[in-house]
Amino acid sequence: MEAATVRAPAVLHPRAAEFTAAEGALERRVGLLYGATGIALVALMGVLGLVMRLDQGTVIGIPAAWFYRLMTLHGLGMLTGVLVAMMGALWYVLRLVVPLRPGWMLAAWGLIVAGAVAVVVSTLSGFAAGWTFLPPLPFFPAGQWAAWTEIAFFAGLTLVGLGFAVFCLDVVERTTGTYGGLVRTLGLRYLLGREEDAPPPQAIAATVVAIDGLVAGSAGMTIVLGLLGRTYDSRVAFDALVAKNLVYFFGHTVANLTIYLAAGALYVLVPRYAGRAYQTTKPFVAAWMGSFVFILTAYSHHLYMDFVQPTWAEIGSQAVSYAALIPVAVITIYSMTMLVWGSRYRWTLASTLLYLGFAGWAIGGVGAVIDSVIPINFRFHNTVWVVAHFHTYLMMGVVLWSVAFLAHVLERAADATTSPARRAAAIVPVLVGGYGLTATWFVEGILGIPRRYALQPAGTSGYSEVGAGFALLFAVGFGLLLLQLGPLARAGWALRGPLPAAALPAPARNGPPLATPQQLAVAVAASVVALAAFFPQVVHATEASMRYHHLAHAAQFFLGATLGLVLGSLPAVSRRLGERSGLGFAAALGAPTAMMLVMTPGIYEPLERHPVDHFLYHLGMAALGLVSGLGASRLGLVAGRLTYVAAVGMPVMFAAAMKGA
């Protein structure tokens, strides 16, 4: 629960003062930085979307090459925009109860902005493989883009992913430190009746999102590093099915997480306008445990029409895709309607957009769930129906929440909101334009029009024309919304004054990743087994297959990483090394990154000619593992173990995705 404040802010519900903490200057500044950056990206990417829709409707004409460049940029840029805004929102509400590190958040911002700049440069210079860049498309440019743009795009994506990973790691380390381990932080002891209290909703949501984000991010990093290797050496080849699995495991999950990031913030923001506190309950914890699993396992519905994907994975994905609806529909959205019902809800710019975002999430979600049924997907897969449903819950859901978050921070600063007439003048065109636009896509999906077409099928450009009209209307409304933020910012600036720092618990952690003699013994035993990866016969046998040889590298890395974790967990060593989370994180992820980059034939082939060089190369794999394990040991029990698993998992996924070279 947030601490009580004395003064009741006029812009919030009168009863909100009982449970609304006053944010400090740091929360407000970080919130503004992330909110403004996210909204700026969203607005710019929205303009690109409008241009594409106008082009499809033949209102304007742009070359197909530019359409696909803009499409690639629009997709990744928009995702990055809402991700940034929602990261800021969750940090803003979580920092009220958990001592998150502002320095890490600023580092994450810097990495993401640098990555976004690289992606913009890459796409405007020609790269147009789509934001899902399904391998090997980036390397079949059909004369449309240069090799350096591939490097810039993947480097940019890596930076964005790293920025998100920094955020996730900070959250996991600090929430589990504050609440005493992962089981407590997730509320499981409370769920099982072993404790009376549970962490606040935003802490549980943030921990789930951060862990899922790190897992999905490691898959994304793996495939992107493989692609970077391919830019250096054209002999690197991918298994198209495994690569597609990794791309969607990463892409679907991160896109999905933007909504769950938002949910974590909404548990705090909506009650401020409803005057009813939102508290952790057992159904809430159970729902988030469900989401924890469903978020990571639903992605295979992107591969329904890849019939070589195991059928059990397809059917399982269908079950999970539907199951993912249950926690959202029964807990999050339903609870929000209960918060609002009969509450004398305080309608402001922020609270109106918060409320409307739930409608977009619910309606778009229904379109998605319909599409997640396999026989239906057979008829809708990669038609514009998909564009329709994801725009409904992103554009009319997460984008509205992004503006709502920024508006909330400004409303808090100004302790005022905009006039009802001005709000209506902006929101009506946003609703009519937004739902009109997505309706045209739904209708086109029913018609069977494929997605990602610069040139619409004969006789169908009229739908795009109507859609473009709605898109223009949405753009006008969205512009009017943004214009309302200016006066709020000015009013807030005029009222600026010293803000008290939030009263936070002291940062704590949960000891080393391997805390007991038994755990150390198991890790040492695993290392002994992994020694097999160095046996000459095993190494020789794996030479017959690129995939198995990479797997041998992964085993050598595993050996080093496990030894590193053991070493770093020993009390004497741990004391000498100190906490050093930042350095530990860099080492833990930097080492597997270096490992995967040197697993490019052009780099390792010269080292295979002499047996000593070859042995040293393999030893280097274990050495990189050692660095990674030592780094992970600096991150504490939960974050350390999680980072260790991600670091060891990356070379394994890499081995699976590589077909030969």
Add this chain to the structure above:
Amino acid sequence: MRLHYGDPQVALGAVFGAIALLLAAAFVVIGTQAGTDVSVERVHRLGYWLRKRWLAFLVAVGVLVFGISLFDLPYPSGASSGRTVVQVTAGQFFWTFAPASVPAGTRVRFDVTSVDVNHGMGLYDPHGHLVGSVQAMPGYHNRLDLTLTEPGRYEVRCFEYCGINHATMFGAFTVTGR
């Protein structure tokens, strides 16, 4: 060829439209009621009572839809015996079919692959209705079993973004009269 609305798609669109309208109406009602003053206890009593039934309803619908869907999976079962195999090869930016035509009523197994990047075979019947789609993936063969009863020209469009000419990557497969 002009596209036309497919029957299953129209039915699904109608179902979605109805649910979307219901949800929109619910949000209007809840938004209107948000301005009233109802005690938390009363909201909780009614809300939790309704939530149990809402959960049961969603679970029931999920089980029902899941069960029905298993009877209409597009995945091939068993060997290709008794089916005419049509090799479908995609590439930037073309389709080839071998054989390029079959008699009406033939039980066909499309064996779909790609020589370069991922593509998707979106198959439209002679009237421009989308029959369905299957991906064409380099290094893999996706097999789709269909029985095409209506003679005519079945157009194929690319259903996976594959580069600059993605939107004009057409192909055609012919079903002849018996």
